[in-house]
């Protein structure tokens with residue numbers, strides 16, 4: 001057996017398996033060194049001692065070399081694995097799908113934010129409303145032709161004795177006419193005024209319903225933002241100021257508002273307002289507004305009196321407005337069909353994710 005050659009072979013063993021093979025080849029039961037050891041018995045004592053010593057040295061040398069090579073090969077394998085398994089932090093991670101806000105919510109947040117900055121509070125109201133709050137109390141009695149402006153979902157089913165429409169104090173208002181899916185947010189003007197005393201400024205975002213044939217510009221359900229400001233000396237100038245501020249909030253410094261006289265039963269005088277859209281260089285019709293009709297203050301005070309509360313609106317003035325939220329989004333983003341809003345098609349909605 002050639003020790004030099006054996007050591008060299010071991011030092012070059014490419015894998016742990018081949019190293020194991022070499023171990024068996026030299027040190028195994030029938031290994032080369034083992035066989036040499038077996039020949040010792042046949043030697044004379046003097047020679048045996050000498051050869052035994054040499055063979056033991058060889059054995060030690062082989063074992064050391066095997067160990068060293070094994071350690072090296074193991075270290076090498078570890079390094080390779082570390083290299084393969086190392087985390088590449090520059091790789092894009094897994095995307096965990098998360099929801100986003102609906103385009104309607106985004107626009108509403110923007111609108112409400114502009115009014116909050118001007119000191120308005122945000123108030124919400126019921127979607128199933130009494131005929132009284134939706135119509136009568138805002139000067140649209142049963143015979144009033146203006147009721148025809150809003151095709152109405154009347155809630156005609158009989159839901160049983162447990163069903164009541166409640167007023168601001170939890171009182172039943174079933175006696176005050178039928179129930180409707182509110183056709184606008186204007187009924188909240190009355191609900192709020194009955195419960196609060198001026199001065200105040202509020203905006204009311206919310207869902208409204210109209211019994212209409214839907215088409216590209218009509219939906220049976222959409223959102224409005226209502227505004228109401230009441231105090232001792234509120235004037236039309238305040239209304240113009242606030243709407244102009246809204247125009248600047250939405251369209252930047254170039255934004256401005258235009259008012260044209262029109263009729264709504266709950267305001268006098270009444271206007272419709274448009275805003276200048278700088279990018280398109282044109283006016284956008286956005287909603288109605290006006291000075292709160294004295295009839296509303298009277299209806300509110302009468303109701304308060306019935307509830308044992310003092311009258312609070314004599315001598316007050318105020319202004320109100322109402323605007324369509326989807327309509328603003330339609331024009332602003334150039335969306336061709338209002339029905340896209342609520343078809344829940346993700347390819348559409350994702351474009352506006354906030």
Ligand code: DAH
Pocket residue numbers: 183184185186226227264266267287288289290320321322323
């Ligand atoms: N309620 C009206 C509608 O839905 C919008 C409106 C017009 C609201 C004038 C107002 C207002 O508060 O003053 O068509």
